[in-house]
Amino acid sequence: AQKITQTQPGMFVQEKEAVTLDCTYDTSDPSYGLFWYKQPSSGEMIFLIYQGSYDQQNATEGRYSLNFQKARKSANLVISASQLGDSAMYFCAMRSNSGYALNFGKGTSLLVTP
Amino acid sequence: DAMVIQNPRYQVTQFGKPVTLSCSQTLNHNVMYWYQQKSSQAPKLLFHYYDKDFNNEADTPDNFQSRRPNTSFCFLDIRSPGLGDAAMYLCATSEQGKREKLFFGSGTQLSVL
Numbered sequence: 001a002q003k004i005t006q007t008q009p010g011m012f013v014q015e016k017e018a019v020t021l022d023c024t025y026d027t028s029d030p031s032y033g034l035f036w037y038k039q040p041s042s043g044e045m046i047f048l049i050y051q052g053s054y055d056q057q058n059a060t061e062g063r064y065s066l067n068f069q070k071a072r073k074s075a076n077l078v079i080s081a082s083q084l085g086d087s088a089m090y091f092c093a094m095r096s097n098s099g100y101a102l103n104f105g106k107g108t109s110l111l112v113t114p
Numbered sequence: 115d116a117m118v119i120q121n122p123r124y125q126v127t128q129f130g131k132p133v134t135l136s137c138s139q140t141l142n143h144n145v146m147y148w149y150q151q152k153s154s155q156a157p158k159l160l161f162h163y164y165d166k167d168f169n170n171e172a173d174t175p176d177n178f179q180s181r182r183p184n185t186s187f188c189f190l191d192i193r194s195p196g197l198g199d200a201a202m203y204l205c206a207t208s209e210q211g212k213r214e215k216l217f218f219g220s221g222t223q224l225s226v227l
Contacts, residue, residue: 035216037218043202043223045157045204045216047216091156104157105156106156
């Protein structure tokens with residue numbers, strides 16, 4: 001069974017600053033993928049970034065980077081140069097490479113202030 | 115430009131009255147998913163289709179059914195909605211590869227009166 005833990009229910013960051021959203025996971029699967037999604041108040045889930053368990057380098061997508069520490073089973077999302085439009089819920093998710101189900105953590109609510 | 119389309123955006127039904135939620139996609143993806151997301155909670159997978167193969171999650175109630183008549187469309191049927199079924203229902207698609215990200219629709223917010 002997989003378990004995704006996001007320990008920060010809410011975070012504040014000032015515009016233009018960087019922020020790290022924490023995610024730890026637990027799985028017995030040897031091969032898996034880690035995802036981060038953003039959910040604004042409109043409800044749509046927006047894909048941000050993906051990290052494969054065997055990828056050697058940390059994933060980056062524009063202002064988003066994933067700090068992947070496999071031994072510690074953590075996959076923290078780093079958002080650089082925060083913008084007001086980054087205010088949203090952020091979900092960490094995991095999928096085993098042996099299946100299709102994407103399992104989500106409980107999410108972190110990020111508020112970017114001017 | 116919308117790639118995963120859910121209708122309606124808001125749905126109100128009565129306790130015990132069957133309701134159907136719709137999802138269509140223009141991406142031609144093999145896999146379609148239905149997630150339930152209750153207020154302030156994580157999305158929870160109900161079931162998914164790989165092509166026409168239906169895969170039910172073990173803890174999905176029998177009250178929830180799904181149909182996928184073709185690649186583009188997928189329906190979620192709630193046979194006898196209870197108050198606890200009020201939630202956002204999210205449809206998503208992905209390509210065949212397991213590394214592939216999911217594309218989500220905007221969701222249908224279901225209210226049960």
